[in-house]
Amino acid sequence: MGKVNASDLRTGMILASDAFSSNGRLLLPRGTVLDEQHIRVLKIWGALDADIEHVSAGEAQQESLLSIPEHDLAAARQFVDSLFSAANLASPPMPELHTACMKLYVSRLQAGQTLSTDTFNWNPIPQPDNISKSSLEEFVNTDKGLASFPDIYFRISNALEDPSSTANKLAEVISKDPSISAKLLSLVNSPFYGFGQRIDSLSRSVALVGAREISQLALGVAVIDLFIGVPDGIISVRGFWQHSVACGVLNRILASHMQGMQQERCFVIGLLHDIGRLVMLKLAPQHVAWAVNLSRTTGISLYLAERTIFGFDHTDVARALFKRWNLPEELLDGVAEHHGLNDIPSVEAALCSVADTLAIAMGFGANGSILVRTIPPTIWKTINLPESAIEATILAAERQIHDITSIFLS
Template sequence: MEENSTEPVKEIASEIIQAAKKLLSRRFKYIEEPDDSMKRLARLGVDHVARDMAAHPERYREGKSAADLPEVTPLDPLDILRKDHQLPALPQIFLELQQAIAGKSTSADDLAAIISQDPGMTAFLLRMVNSAFYSLPMQIDTISRAVTVVGVNQLSTLAVGTSVMSLFKDVPADVLDMELFWKHSVGCGLIARRLCRITGQGDPERAFVAGLLHDIGQLILLQTEPERATAVHAHARNKDVLLVAEEKKLLGFDHATLGGMLLRKWNFPFVLVTAVLEHHHPKPTQKDPEPHLVHCAETIATGLGIGSSGEYFVQPPDPAVWAAMGLTPDRMDEMVQDLDEELEEAFRVLIDQ
């Protein structure tokens, strides 16, 4: 969706297609025994990346490798979470919404009253429910009506999860391209939501928010320890290894662990905490489906080349979790059908405010 989907499709030059194939071949280097659905994902990735290469060639220029990699010393993630002055401050409405989610007796009127205190959130949620994200047959013009149509827990989860995005505004652009980061995150959320609906597992809003926030640990690390975080990225790219593995090796923990710990500190619902915590390594005993949905959505989003989280390679998914999704090649095609258009619309609502 990096290009305007309303424009006529232009024929892509053969050299661009070849460059996309070469790039995708590298990105899939850690997928050793791809099944048919993974092979289809790689082909779909070539198509998506080739179109993006044609529209934005500057994104694909190889950066120079550092001659001398900076030393990285290990770190205790608890030390980061203790730096309250460096962490984003949660607004009051955020805290009230969390209480509403936790409260078993929260009514539609209660939730509408909380959200209506904040004109910005009110406007955002009305844009959201009236967008292609829901494709409702009628126009929703009040928060009370939105809560009634979407549901108390669903709208609460959506409001809390999406409001986190506004807390991260000062990550240096030279460290991480925030537009590409959020495109990857939104894409992962939309794919997790689609997987939820295809498999009949989990809750669509929870799956979307879990996918949206899965890499929040990256932002915390870049915000509180920019030099360390940048150095780890340099090590991973120079050594051609998975970023998450290099984080664990050099720091002693990875961004998934840090992100899960942060959401726990913020008293997020447990299912969102575990989805973020386990999105690289889901536990086989996990009963909530959202961690598994996000785990597979991450693989698909990276394989398609949607945005960039800083991770260059497609991480091999857990075989049992991947198989449980029932992703045939045809179903993979269904997964990505009209995804660019949905991603463009969701990104417009979520980011371009």
């Protein structure tokens, strides 16, 4: 017997032990012979996997792959192997991620999309031998427009900290900014939350989602609005935000599988994890192009290439900005440490690191990084999730990312 991913369950399989939902509710007893209804129940209730008699996870995955038409499977394999060419497939959970991506790209092929390994080709660009560098402080001070954060967020925070504040009061403060108001309402009514009925007021949104959670989402919207108008460079700004939204969505879903994690905070950490790179793109687009060139011609990670070109990387820029803006420390840690450089990363940073990798693996990699890198063992150990969470998270996110991107970038 073995743990089989929910996506690989088939009729006729027999449960070797009781099956539970993600919140511990008993769904099906040991000995149940699975039919379509049973499998649907397990998926609806968020079961990541099930213990199946006489079947291993590998055998179930192989059976799923064998059911795919050979032409589609070969095309997906060629693309995914190129995507993972810089990753160590012997390191958990990379084999699980590779298989999940095979299924994902097969489904996209069958939906009419095309896949081309030309995506991974790179024509080197001229790069000078000596590149002028400035200090981090000098660089961040280049744009006086970044000196302060939009006041609306701090008005929301002040209302939140007021003991006498109500949902109506907080909604009144948010409503002073029409852009943030409209996007928050759209988000609350999207598949991101999946409420069964239309939510037509901010006060109702605050009551349902939570005041602190709404304030964190408002922060994310405010940051995006702050950077509207940044011109495209070697990185498409819309593509950048699509990657960022994907990372936020994936981070939130991963967090939902862990007890005690604040899901909205994780969403905002994912949404803002590369904000320093957008600042770099705005202030020094040619330097960013050289960094991307160095990364793709040498194979090193883009943040390491940034250090070579700039003398610092995008997480350093984010740290400087967050401190200048006086944004919450818990957001700063998740954003600034998501590359896992600490020996013992925070759970928020580790989750964001995994979400970042999943976003690139799903093809939402327009942040300058196009190849999937190995998830560091310390990162995977820190979040302590079953490998089956990888595919479940990807499947859930695929349905949300495009909708939420359109909300944030409308």
